[in-house]
Amino acid sequence: MYKILGTNSYLMRFIILIIAFVFVSQLSYSQKKHVYKARATFYGKKFTKSKTYSGERYSAIKYTAAHRSFPLQSLVKVTNTKNNKSVIVRINDRFRRKNVIDLSLIAARQLDIIRSGVGNVTLQLLDSSYLDMYRNQKIDSNLIIPENDTIRDSLIIKGYLNYYVRIASTKMKVTAKKIVKQVADEYELKAKISKATHKRKPLYKVVSGPYATKEEADEVLHRIHKRFKDAVIVED
Numbered sequence: 001m002y003k004i005l006g007t008n009s010y011l012m013r014f015i016i017l018i019i020a021f022v023f024v025s026q027l028s029y030s031q032k033k034h035v036y037k038a039r040a041t042f043y044g045k046k047f048t049k050s051k052t053y054s055g056e057r058y059s060a061i062k063y064t065a066a067h068r069s070f071p072l073q074s075l076v077k078v079t080n081t082k083n084n085k086s087v088i089v090r091i092n093d094r095f096r097r098k099n100v101i102d103l104s105l106i107a108a109r110q111l112d113i114i115r116s117g118v119g120n121v122t123l124q125l126l127d128s129s130y131l132d133m134y135r136n137q138k139i140d141s142n143l144i145i146p147e148n149d150t151i152r153d154s155l156i157i158k159g160y161l162n163y164y165v166r167i168a169s170t171k172m173k174v175t176a177k178k179i180v181k182q183v184a185d186e187y188e189l190k191a192k193i194s195k196a197t198h199k200r201k202p203l204y205k206v207v208s209g210p211y212a213t214k215e216e217a218d219e220v221l222h223r224i225h226k227r228f229k230d231a232v233i234v235e236d
Contacts, residue, residue, distance in 0.1 A: 042108035164209035
C-alpha cells in the first residue's frame with residue numbers, strides 16, 4: 001500500500017514539474033517573441049538629403065532607419081549581438097530586403113558597424129513611452145530596456161508624433177489645393193488639406209507632418225517661411 005502511494009506521489013510531482021516547465025517556457029517565449037534577429041546595414045553618403053518613403057529627407061545625424069515591414073514612425077531598439085551596444089531608431093523609410101534594417105550613419109556608428117559594413121542585430125519594437133530616451137540619445141549612451149517591454153507588430157504607434165507645420169489657411173479649397181502643389185513642386189514637401197470651421201464657414205488648412213520632434217518641424221518651417229510668412233508649428 002505504501003509503495004503504491006509513493007509511486008503515485010512521485011508521478012504527481014513529475015507531472016507538476018513538467019507543467020511548470022512548460023508554463024515557464026511559454027512565458028519566456030511570450031516575452032521574447034517580439035525580439036527579432038536581423039542584419040544591419042547603413043546608408044551611404046550619397047543618400048544625404050535624399051527623400052525617404054515617409055517624405056522626410058535622410059540625415060546622417062538623426063536616429064532613423066529603413067525596414068521592410070515595421071510601421072512607419074515606430075520606435076525600434078537595435079542591439080549589436082557582437083558587442084551588446086544598442087540604439088533606438090525611428091522607422092521613416094522602406095527597405096526591400098527581408099530581415100535587414102538599414103540604419104542612419106549615426107545609428108550605425110553607435111552600434112560600431114561602420115568598419116565591417118554590416119552586423120548581426122536584434123530588433124525590438126517599443127512604445128511611445130521611450131520617446132524621450134529616443135530624443136535624448138548620445139553616442140555611446142547606454143540603453144537599458146527590458147526584453148519583454150515590447151508592443152505588437154500590428155500596433156501603430158501613436159501619441160508621440162504630434163508636431164505639424166501649418167503652412168497656410170484659406171477659405172477656398174481650390175487655393176488650398178494650389179498651395180499643396182506649390183510646396184510639393186518647390187520644396188518637395190508633402191502636405192495635406194485639413195478642413196475646419198470658422199464662424200460657421202469652412203476653413204481649409206494646409207498642413208505638413210507629423211514630425212517626431214520639434215527640431216524637424218522647425219527645419220521645415222525655416223525652409224518655407226520666406227514664402228509662407230504665416231506658417232506656424234502646431235501640436236496635436
